[in-house]
Amino acid sequence: MIAAAADLIAASPGEEFSLRAVCDAVGVKMPTLYHFFGSKQGLIDAVIERGFDLYLGEKSSMESFGDPIQDIRAGWDAHVAFGLANPGFYTLMYGKVRPGHSPEAQSRPSEILRGLTARAAEQGRLAVPSEQAAAHILVTNIGVTLRQIILASHDPALSRAVREGAITAITGTGTQLDNPLAAAIELAASRPEVLGRSETQLLIEWLGRLSRCVETPS
CATH class of the missing domain: 4.10.860 (DNA Excision Repair, Uvrb; Chain A)
Structure with missing residues (x-):
């Protein structure tokens, strides 16, 4: 059911999907879906979890440069690439906003980023606190990715310019x-x-x- 929902979302990123369509795709009845996920939001949360699993699987295969700032650059590019390749997942992972709610799965890549900014701070290479640096990188990375998804247009020059602007801001x-x-x-x-x-x-x-x-x- 998670895979079926993910396929429906990927086919029409940003649009609502039907629970009935998910059930029909896997040949189950609605009570079965509610038994496993409780609600439509429960299914969405499971799809978000799957999206982060895929994203982190890709990141774990990346080779570290051995330098935190360069690893932040590489992580930025990987983040954008994943969003453009998986707009259905990405719009749920980072584009669906509920005030006061943050999917638990979001904390996993955020911890990786905070680890990199903490290392950069230890090396004396940040002009701001490491937590602020991580937040700055994350929000600008999400923003530039969502913009490209919305426009359905890959813009590497924009991504590179925003990336370097963000790095300049945190390193001073x-x-x-x-x-x-x-x-x-x-x-x-x-x-x-x-x-x-x-x-x-x-x-x-x-x-x-x-x-x-x-x-x-x-």
């Missing part, structure tokens, strides 16, 4: 002109292919040490 590299070390760190993190991954991580570590010395001179 666009305003801290007196901290060229911080700017160099973020430049290296955003272009690991220039030096190579291992060399980039070593450079970031060295620049981070120098940056911390400048901030707290002995």
